[in-house]
Amino acid sequence: MLVRILLFCLLGLVVAGGNGDSKASGGGHNRHGNGKGNGKGKKLPLKPNMVLILADDQDAGTHTREIMPRLFDRLVDKGVNYENFFTPVSLCCPSRVSLLRTQAAHNHNITNVELPHGGWVKFNNAGYVKHTMPDFLQAAGYNTYYVGKYMNQQTEANCVELPVSGFNASDMLVDPYTYDYWRPGFSVNNGPVEIHEDTYSNDIVAQKGLAHLDSALASSRPFFVGIAPIGPHSYMNSSLRKSSARLYMDTPLWPIRHNHMFNDAQLPRTESFNPDEPMGVSWVKTLPKLNSSNVAYLDEFYRGRLRSLQSIDEMVGQIFDKLEAAGALDNTYVIYTSDNGFALGTHRRQPGKTLAFEEDIKVPLAIRGPGMPKGFTDTVSSYGMVDLSRTFLDLAGAKPDYEDDGTKINLHLGNERSTGARSYMKHRHSLTEFWVRGIEEGRFVESSYRLNNTYRTLRVHDTVAGKPVTYSYGVWCTGERELYDLTTDPYQVRNLLAPLNALGKFAAFDADAVLGTEMQRVLHRLDALTLVLKTCVGKSCVEPYSALFPRGQVHTLREAMRGKYDGFFANLPKVHFDHCMLGYQSRLEQPEWDDAWAYMK
Structure with a gap:
């Protein structure tokens, strides 16, 4: 009798445990988006899947149908485009930490891309590992995956000893290979760097991201997949040692198949482009007027940015193809955004992103998901990276283990009024902060850094x-x-x-x-x-x-x-x-x- 009871209990554990998905199954999710019964003929509430596509340095001005047709056909036209979305810091690493921590920059205090004020080492020293948005998603029953750029100063030398937390599987671009379009290096599942010679970075990020999406779709758990290509960030040759005066950041690169595109494109000659009189404050008001050679270079730099976005646009289409083929699209939120913007020629500027003009801080945000309206533009609300992070947490029913600074973004589902104690209905402000040197890029700068920024x-x-x-x-x-x-x-x-x-x-x-x-x-x-x-x-x-x-x-x-x-x-x-x-x-x-x-x- 005792043996029979033990066998019965063991069988119950096997049925409940299955493939390690019991925690998520209790939430009623499956990858095809159909509710599971609870034994009483009722459907349990679903937990949605989430796919985040995070571009690098894409300004809102390049978020157009002409530049990224697949993004608009598959996401923007089928979801909501948010006109007012801003970076908390107009620099890669601090913005990404706000996404990971759901905190304003003055609260997480990761304010630069490297020590002493920022980067992966400081993130670790601050005790933030294991206390991030993906960690909290996992605790809520999610499988989580990530590929691409994660954080500056995650390097070939420290990627094993300072592992990333919160992911079932990951492929992290690491320095000095992060911005080398044709020589990317990845730390796979916190392992030593794997360098891919003569392989286009955005393409291999897409390949790895789609593989992670396959793994996510094969499980019955809800999932979060983050895919972070480097386009259209400036190119940095991984073989060159960084000088204290020059960063060697140049025109983004692209694959041969996009050589024919945007050959006649020019930067918009707006009222702020290379003005006759200096503008702005601090070092900006000291900038000289750009000469014709410099302007021609900026136009070519712009064309490189547009071409580098094409492989990301192709990836967007591939993601939607895979979700549709798996029958998972009806229960999946797909989000497209960028960590910060980018400026070229406006206010007489060289390429760069570390100011608070619109081109630096205003970035794309488009979301498609279950119940959301199609082709709608939100012109009323104003959100930032902490709010996007809070939205992931709220959709998952996840909670951080500290007080966060965000509010759930209005997804326009028709039944939303507020998110608990914090209302987004009157959320019409964003704050951008900056405490380190201004950075200029490209061939026409003598020194990459600007003080009083x-x-x-x-x-x-x-x-x-x-x-x-x-x-x-x-x-x-x-x-x-x-x-x-x-x-x-x-x-x-x-x-x-x-x-x-x-x-x-x-x-x-x-x-x-x-x-x-x-x-x-x-x-x-x-x-x-x-x-x-x-x-x-x-x-x-x-x-x-x-x-x-x-x-x-x-x-x-x-x-x-x-x-x-x-x-x-x-x-x-x-x-x-x-x-x-x-x-x-x-x-x-x-x-x-x-x-x-x-x-x-």
Whole structure:
């Protein structure tokens, strides 16, 4: 009898355990998107699959049907395109850490691509390994996979001793091979580097990504697959040693099959392209006008970026083909975005991405998934990388083991109003932060690095007095400020605070006659939002007005513009830096928000 009981129990364990999928099966998922019964004739709720395609340095200006037709045919036209999506830091590594940690940069404090202020080694030293979004997805029953660029300073020398956590299987591009389009090197499942000679990087990332997708589809568990090609990032030859003065970053490369494409393409000659008069603040206002040879080089650089995107566009089509063939598309969210943007020639600039202009910080975001509308453009909301990360967690029913700073993105499913304690319905702001050297790329720079590049920039849009408004407000370590009204100045060529910058750090707040009373009122409110957001944690990052108005009188800029609040906003302490210094130095960024300053009437 005892033997029979033991055999019965063992059989039960085998049936429940199956292929190691019992945890996920309890959530009712299968790869074809059909609910499983719970023994009472009811379907259990599904956990959706997620495929993230993360490009490298793709600005929103290259997110077009003409440049990426498959992306638009298969994803944008069948899902939602988000017009306002911004990077938290206009640099690869910090932005990717915000995705992994669901945290603003001032909270995770990984602010550069290398030590002492950033990179994979600092990420490890901070204790973040095993405490990332993919780790939390695994704890929620997901199989997780990743291929491509993960984080800067993950190198040939440390990829084994500093392993990545949170993935069932992974193929990580590692330095110095990360940006070598024709000589990529991968750490496979935290093993030693495997170099692929004369193999196009984007193509092998696609090949490996599709193989991981096959593995994911073969299991009954829900899955997350991250695919991160390097296109259209600048090319870096893995055989060249990095100089302290030059990074040797040049035109992106492409496979022969795309040689014929975009041969006549030129950079858009917008109002900000190589202007006759200098613009911007700090080192930007010192840039010389570009000569004809430099402009021709920038055009060729642009063509290289467009060609390098073609293999990614092809991969998008292959991903959808595989999901459709497996019958998994109806229960899979496919997300396309980039870690940060990129600029060429605007404001007289060499290739680069470390400023807070729209071309640096505004990046594509398109999502297709179950229940989402087709061909819809979200022009109202404003989101960032932490919100995308929070969306993955919420879809999976996963929880981080610390307080995160994001809100679930509105997927427009028709039944969404809020995400628990944090509402995204009035989420119309994004903050971009930067604390390290500015970086210039390409053949025409003598030194790749620029000092005095520390800033905080707020991007906010709303409807005020019945009219749509969009503002970009920046505070720099030099004491300078920028304010652009993007509804009338989309290329950011007219800094409304330029006449005041020479007068001192706080002159902008005492010069009604120059700025005008109405814009002065706007400035006070934008500065107050920045004051809250620059040290926000959790809810205050999503709903900064909840800190300013804890009794709930104000939720939007439109409501904040009521005249009865003029005195309150005018009397708040103003955001400033004491001086320029590399790295996040909170002591240089006083004051920090104090709840005692809140409006309590």
